[in-house]
């Protein structure tokens with residue numbers, strides 16, 4: 009079994025820098041998810057780990073072995089592709105067994121391993137079919153089967169569920185989680201689906217424009233995002249932001265306000281902040297609740313009543329649009345004025361550079 | 371495992387798509403096609419016996435543009451290419467429109483029209499030489515039944531080249547037809563339906579929908595048959611050997627004749643002339659045919 | 667329901683194509699059944715008596731069984747050069763479609779040039795003589811490969827571009843080396859276009875007259891197209907034998923046509939559209 013270590017990994021295509029120095033430690037047996045907006049370099053990073061792309065700079069260790077120049081077949085990895093990439097001219101049996109055949113595994117051992125993989129994935133009845141005769145979900149299983157039969161130390165998944173319909177996606181997601189629990193192998197998983205990331209990951213890596221923004225457990229990223237990008241990227245619906253001015257600086261807290269927000273005392277790191285500075289206040293839609301004396305006042309623009317909760321679009325005095333997710337059913341009229349209270353402990357302040365002024369944890 | 375070694379000695383891993391896959395093809399192609407082509411540029415400037423070559427500058431080319439029969443070969447080549455490709459476009463298009471309509475016995479028609487494409491050119495040439503005999507040929511005998519005195523297809527110097535061109539069309543129009551069929555089938559039905567709603571007649575349908583939208587096919591047919599026409603040798607050789615006199619000689623047959631006569635430098639100059647002719651005519655032609663269109 | 671007009675149109679089309687395209691072939695067949703005297707009339711008449719077997723025998727044994735040699739030579743040239751073409755063109759098409767380098771432009775230019783430029787005949791002969799390949803079957807085979815490579819490459823490249831690259835990558839992850847990827851993944855998937863290539867190129871090479879005329883002189887090297895000249899002399903042509911010969915060499919393309927009609931048409935149109 010093996011962990012991974014990425015040291016200042018870089019990738020450039022011609023003059024374009026796509027991955028700008030990524031440092032990352034992945035423990036043996038960990039489930040790591042790469043998330044980030046489209047084009048940020050998730051696939052590129054994964055493919056460098058797989059050995060499908062050359063590494064322009066930096067060092068990649070799998071286990072203790074420097075793998076920059078190691079062929080994919082010698083990296084003890086397996087990969088599941090978004091399009092599954094099953095060999096159309098081979099049966100499921102041969103698809104799953106192709107890697108073993110190339111490794112010159114004896115026929116009986118091979119057969120036993122293929123059948124074992126088929127058993128784990130409950131696809132024994134599909135072994136004689138060609139990929140063309142399978143449904144999307146079945147192809148997905150075969151692709152996973154092809155990965156597990158080689159008993160790799162690291163599994164790589166590039167958006168493996170994005171071609172499945174919603175229901176199947178939930179099932180397969182759970183199966184992958186179970187597979188991880190059963191095999192105990194290291195898994196690296198690329199997605200841009202929040203729910204997949206939050207539910208599967210031991211550790212999430214948020215990437216933007218080829219730079220790691222933050223690495224941490226799902227809850228850590230949600231509760232203590234280190235910058236505005238991560239705060240906005242993790243959590244759905246997105247965190248609300250508004251510019252505020254510093255009114256007072258107390259011990260371990262900053263009081264901020266603006267024409268949108270009446271004075272709010274937010275726990276925060278205060279180093280380097282002075283009264284009058286402009287900061288950005290971030291509050292998640294779920295952390296707002298209606299209150300007559302609330303610090304935030306806006307005009308109701310759109311109301312979506314879902315029964316168990318109500319999503320409200322409000323327009324603040326400055327014109328900034330915010331979202332609030334309110335408990336239960338709230339009969340609000342469009343155009344009416346609404347006052348919302350925010351839980352100060354859950355609000356986050358960001359400095360001008362976008363860095364979060366997180367309070368030191370208790 | 372120190373970090374020092376790795377970045378300095380960046381060894382490129384072997385590509386999945388090995389460059390040496392080009393090698394066998396490149397060797398065969400370069401040695402047997404490219405090298406002679408380049409060599410021809412030199413040898414066309416020489417008096418050449420295969421054993422030694424005397425540099426004579428542009429004399430061979432001068433001769434090409436001085437001797438009337440050589441000039442005629444040049445003119446014939448262009449006429450032949452224009453006539454054959456023009457006829458193939460018109461007839462091929464007409465046949466393709468017919469074969470994509472609801473006509474009966476489509477399979478039979480398509481096979482019958484296409485089959486000559488696959489038959490030996492020499493066989494076809496010899497057959498038609500017999501059929502086109504001025505007195506004993508079947509064509510003129512058939513015409514005589516209708517009281518028409520058929521022409522001397524291959525013996526009349528004014529007609530010989532066109533007769534060969536007709537046979538070329540007979541043999542090659544099947545290919546033009548299938549190319550057009552592929553092009554016509556690819557035109558979305560919506561266009562015709564929209565035109566029908568606008569009240570277009572069949573003719574208007576053809577002029578405003580079929581014709582413009584089958585332009586890629588037309589470009590292909592013209593380019594292909596034009597190049598083919600410029601290079602034609604075997605059919606002419608099988609039917610007239612360039613005769614009567616030099617009436618149906620083309621550059622390709624001149625090349626062969628000069629080769630047979632041992633004028634290797636002149637023959638090679640013919641090659642270069644043909645090469646230049648193709649480049650000068652075909653490159654602008656394809657650029658014109660494939661120019662960006664407003665629609666699509 | 668077909669309208670009356672379209673029935674008349676259909677019948678007219680069938681009749682016209684019959685006269686133009688079928689009658690010449692019927693003429694060939696009828697001539698092959700006639701004896702020398704009747705065939706000399708060169709008319710469209712029913713044979714007096716059945717002389718096909720005699721004619722066939724005569725054609726085959728003429729000039730010391732030249733027909734047999736010619737069929738063997740032609741088949742050999744066709745089979746070997748098509749085999750080479752398939753392998754070489756698939757390799758080039760594969761790398762050309764997959765690997766984008768600054769050489770791609772040049773390579774594609776050379777391919778187009780190969781489709782357009784007429785081969786320089788005498789310099790080629792001179793070169794073949796230097797390589798001791800002039801007048802040999804090997805030489806002829808290599809010439810056919812060189813001249814027909816561009817067309818095959820274009821067919822392959824277009825097809826390979828439709829095979830997802832992830833398939834190659836999946837194979838690499840599975841431990842495939844470059845040759846495994848090509849031979850075990852790509853080549854099997856190319857089967858349809860390979861059939862097209864085989865059929866189109868075989869017909870072309872089998873029917874080729876010009877290149878053997880230049881590069882393969884000598885009776886022991888005759889190819890089937892050259893046998894046609896056995897019965898044509900300036901003074902007396904044996905028309906029955908000539909047309910028996912024409913019929914004989916039309917049979918291989920006919921067989922190919924009957925079995926692979928679809929592939930031929932697909933290949934010729936696809937290759938043409940790309941070219």
Ligand SMILES: Nc1ncnc2c1ncn2[C@@H]1O[C@H](COP(=O)(O)OP(=O)(O)OP(=O)(O)O)[C@@H](O)[C@H]1O
Nearest residue numbers: 021024026044045046047048049050051052053200
């Ligand atoms: N071969 C290439 N040449 C040049 N640029 C490339 C190449 N491959 C990828 N890129 C660029 O690298 C960047 C990262 O691409 P990558 O595929 O890793 O993004 P991604 O995060 O996986 O996005 P997505 O979520 O859309 O899959 C993109 O901006 C892309 O345009």
Ligand SMILES: [Mg+2]
Nearest residue numbers: 050051052166
């Ligand atoms: Mg991606």
